[in-house]
């Protein structure tokens with residue numbers, strides 16, 4: 001085991017000492033804080049965002065598709081019970097080529113939840129419910145010292161400095177601080193990044209006909225569009241990836257203009273549509289940290305890997321990181337090892353980095369293969385989708401993968 005000094009608390013500049021500092025209170029940070037605190041670690045979670053107002057936020061149009069495995073983790077950390085009634089099960093997935101004004105291609109890859117034993121392949125959950133549930137569960141956990149509206153401004157091996165000037169020592173600092181992770185930068189971890197030159201236009205729509213729990217992935221020449229079922233049957237979340245300049249022009253339109261641009265892409269299979277939430281734009285890029293760990297530092301979620309949203313896997317991957325890191329640290333602690341030692345953290349990296357890289361590159365390849373209008377490629381991929389659809393063994397493997405049920409499963413996800 002490497003001998004890494006932890007600064008001693010006798011130093012008068014050090015006011016606080018804890019087992020683990022988590023930087024970032026998005027979705028992965030709070031999930032990790034709960035998993036670690038419930039396993040017996042003392043945790044400080046520092047998030048730049050101020051504490052939300054007590055009143056529940058209205059629907060803002062942001063929602064996530066959560067795989068079965070992610071639901072299990074949220075259940076294990078006590079969060080799912082707060083949101084179960086608000087999650088819409090995904091019963092079917094349909095994926096295929098599409099063209100503006102032409103609707104979806106007849107060659108469609110379709111999955112049904114009845115093809116696996118575990119039930120719905122996943123759930124759609126609005127950001128406001130998930131975030132509020134994580135916060136309320138953290139408020140009940142005495143081992144979590146929650147610092148909202150506070151930033152980590154500096155960091156060394158085994159310590160961080162907060163914006164307030166306070167210096168906190170810890171055995172481990174975990175970066176859950178998103179794609180522009182300062183935790184990674186300050187630890188000297190570089191990133192591989194490339195720009196997709198696409199922007200995701202995100203919103204929600206009401207529709208006349210019920211969605212029946214079906215998630216649609218339509219591959220348009222300028223980028224994929226996901227239509228994902230939300231609670232109540234008549235509302236869906238839209239993640240519409242467009243070539244960057246076109247997206248800028250579309251996002252500048254007023255709501256009527258935006259709907260006029262959306263309709264020929266969305267098609268009329270759900271009847272009339274109307275906007276149901278705010279509109280957001282996310283420039284899309286791939287961002288992979290070269291390493292997920294350094295002495296006394298680990299990266300989790302988007303700070304380690306930011307992927308294309310076409311298969312809705314970003315948060316699901318982050319929650320698998322959470323489960324894997326909890327397993328590695330609990331195991332190390334039981335054996336009396338130093339949880340911040342590089343050889344311990346390396347086990348987490350060995351577990352996660354390969355799977356994440358494969359998934360990130362797979363989505364990248366799919367985006368490249370489908371985001372074009374080359375007639376030869378179009379025919380090839382239509383035939384390919386048709387062929388996959390006809391192979392029950394392969395279909396089952398793909399469904400289990402989409403549900404997060406393949407690969408090495410952390411304890412919290414089992």
Ligand SMILES: Cc1cc2nc3c(=O)[nH]c(=O)nc-3n(C[C@H](O)[C@H](O)[C@H](O)COP(=O)(O)OP(=O)(O)OC[C@H]3O[C@@H](n4cnc5c(N)ncnc54)[C@H](O)[C@@H]3O)c2cc1C
Nearest residue numbers: 024026027028048065151152177178301302312314315316
């Ligand atoms: C259009 C789109 C659609 C998506 N849809 C899905 C989906 O359907 N399913 C899915 O699984 N994933 C989806 N994702 C991915 C998912 O949104 C992300 O993977 C996830 O939100 C990342 O969460 P995080 O907690 O790692 O990081 P973030 O949400 O980026 O949180 C980082 C936090 O760190 C804080 N922070 C940063 N720096 C500091 C600092 N120095 N000190 C203190 N705090 C700091 C910030 O305030 C922030 O709260 C989608 C992404 C996009 C763009």
